[in-house]
Amino acid sequence: MNGKDLQAPAFPDGRLERDQPKWRRDFPIDVEADEYGARRDFTKFLVLTSLAFACGQIWIVFLSLFRGRQPAEQRIAAITDLEIGEAVSFHYPTDRDPCLLIRQSDDVFLAYSSQCTHLMCPVRPDLAHNRLHCPCHEGYFDATTGQPTAGPPRRPLPRIHLRIDRGIVYATDVEERAS
């Protein structure tokens, strides 16, 4: 046997290498070709994975185009619906975002997202102590600022900007705040 013999291996059906079915190229007998195939598979995997990552990045860019938009204004309640020291829940900007509207005094209205910034449990108003209480892990937020005062939450509650027009309270924007 010499090197020349090895370059043209015999196949059981006696035909040439180029006439062999595709599976022979996929499952070669020679170690070198087998490793080449494995390398090729690995390269294919790398290319496809990077492509998937690139598509994911484009998708994120696409989403962020819409994220920046200011949500539409929404009517929450009339001033007369709330007594001082009362709270009412509403959803803003979508039906999946529960919020709380608090009337602290005659003309001070405050609204926060009612999802605790720890694990998204709904917070309950505890306005007798001027605070919001998360019952899941005993978290407390200051009702005036939305800042966490006790328990596991570290970030303040997202604040809902309000506009009062002719006795009606409207939500206009959501302000996400960092700790």
Add this chain to the structure above:
Amino acid sequence: MPVPHDYLFFIDPNRCIGCESCVQACSECDTHKGHSMIHLEFMNRRESPQSVPVVCMHCDSPTCAEVCPADAIKRTEDGVVQTARKPRCIACNNCVLACPFGVPKMNTREELMMKCDMCYDRTSEGKRPMCATVCPSQALFFGTQAEIDRLRPRSRAINDFQFGQQKIHTKVRMMVPHDAAIAHIDVVDAMCADMGEDDPMLSAAVCSLPIVSKT
């Protein structure tokens, strides 16, 4: 490092004295301790003391690798067919049944086909295979074609075989008398003719095998 191309393995059954040195030496090897990869076959124990050492012939188109459903049997660049790859071998025994020389062995405990790899750890470093180093009559010889031509002028080396419809070209050479004509025998036919009335059960089992295609 590959096995040097001019170094070839020669089997010379005429010189075999059946001492089993090769079998013992093979099973001493650290890569498969306790398992001999060489078979010492007796042609017809009742009639003749003729024995044949069988090592892997390292075919150009290895039947064992052709039939492997798990893509486990590979041949290195120097034409040496290796033992099945452990992570791939599924112990299906296809290679054991398919090899025309009856070389592969199934190690059922390890679930791994093991076969003669021409002592790849030795030959790839320029040493001779273990069996060839211990054979007292040099029925197993590892060297160049020029060496064997000089040492054994009355023999010649063949590496073309035919089993039924299958033509096989091997890396390992078989020494035959210089002037002898090469006769190809269909193995199953020969077995049937040989067995005859001896053992009706066995001959029925072997000779009535269904033949799927006869092109």
